[in-house]
Amino acid sequence: MVAGLEKRLFEGDSENGKIPKYSLNDLDKALFKVAGEIFAVSIAQGGPAPQFLQEWCYNYIVTRKLQTEGVHDMELSPLMTKIEGASDLSPYTHEILDCGYTGPIDTDHKTSILRAILLHSTTKRIPMLEQLREGLEVYNLMKVMERKPKECRSLFVVGHNDKVDSNYIMSHIAPELSSQGSTKQAKELKVLDYLQDYLNELEDFQQGETEQMQALNVPMVMQWMTGQAHKHLLVSDRNAFKITIIFDHNCLQHTPGHTVCYPLVSACTSTVTFPMAHLEDYESFRSNLHTAITHGASFDRL
Structure with a gap:
């Protein structure tokens, strides 16, 4: 508005x-x-x-x-x-x-x-x-x-400037990690690295990149996660702000037979749930997240 x-x-x-x-x-x-x-x-x-x-x-x-x-x-x-x-x-x-x-x-x-x-x-x-x-x-x-x-x-x-950058998002990430030293935790840390790389890629976008990347920017990712695309105006709000990251390792078990599912977002609580079975490497993470942000009004399993 x-x-x-x-x-x-x-x-x-x-x-x-x-x-x-x-x-x-x-x-x-x-x-x-x-x-x-x-x-x-x-x-x-x-x-x-x-x-x-x-x-x-x-x-x-x-x-x-x-x-x-x-x-x-x-x-x-x-x-x-x-x-x-x-x-x-x-x-x-x-x-x-x-x-x-x-x-x-x-x-x-x-x-x-x-x-x-x-x-x-x-x-x-x-x-x-x-x-x-x-x-x-x-x-x-x-x-x-x-x-x-x-x-x-x-x-x-x-x-x-109140424009959201990758550092603003990553500095407010609150991941719910698995047990220290576990295989699950290692995968979760990789996904967090993928998220950082993805945000950096959006920031570093130069003319001549693919049309896929032209459609997105970091504030749009912030809006998708939380419902707002700007930094919080009050220092107290910034200090209290966090984006909860949940890692779903069992999507294939609780929904057998599906081929792909996308991150689930609750913008009201600033919570994102990543489907770990579909995020094996950076390219799959990049494609999955981009599709979710640009095409998903709601994120349902296919």
Whole structure:
């Protein structure tokens, strides 16, 4: 939901951050208020958080004071770059006037022109930010943001990466291993190694790999296991989080005659059960797990 709202109502890139789209239709429909409400609910429920805003947007939402530092506008920033390097501003007269600048258009007034363009980019988005702020009042989140602006900054501003990686998953694995030194335990440790290798393979994916690997990434594996694809927002939740791994060595006994079965997942309890009889080597593990994640709504024996 948060990702969909990001795509629908905001513009920019993942490096510089995003700003609200200048859309009076969306403003009239109060969609930015709806977005704020959904962001607040998502944060209250543990995420994901809307960590894609440019810092000036966050600062305005919290303080209602407009800043022009760090503004990146997909449309106007290229114009500003051209003006900064130009010795003749006459080719840009029309664009400059459209931004509300009414002073002399020459190189001696570049600073004033550039500031006018920045103000044009930011001020026209104030209604969208105000509506977003109104939505964030759900659960009194806005009051918390005003009291703790630095602590809440990472929930909204781009650059605070909550993307799940292989280390995050493996560091929270809680395997239920067989007796120390047993043959079963040796097989179970191999499967854990296979899981680590599989996650690393997804992370190391480069263009030109097979289409099979293109369809997956590490956050998708996390979502399959636990129901969420992001890191936990609270440190206490991260410390308490674990993914229980159970090893089923008897699937052939309790279901005779089946040819293959797939891992069983309980996302509510973050528990994964691996069918050991079908995971003899890495290739079989890789194929089995990939099929389970990409094709299984429920994981039943065939």
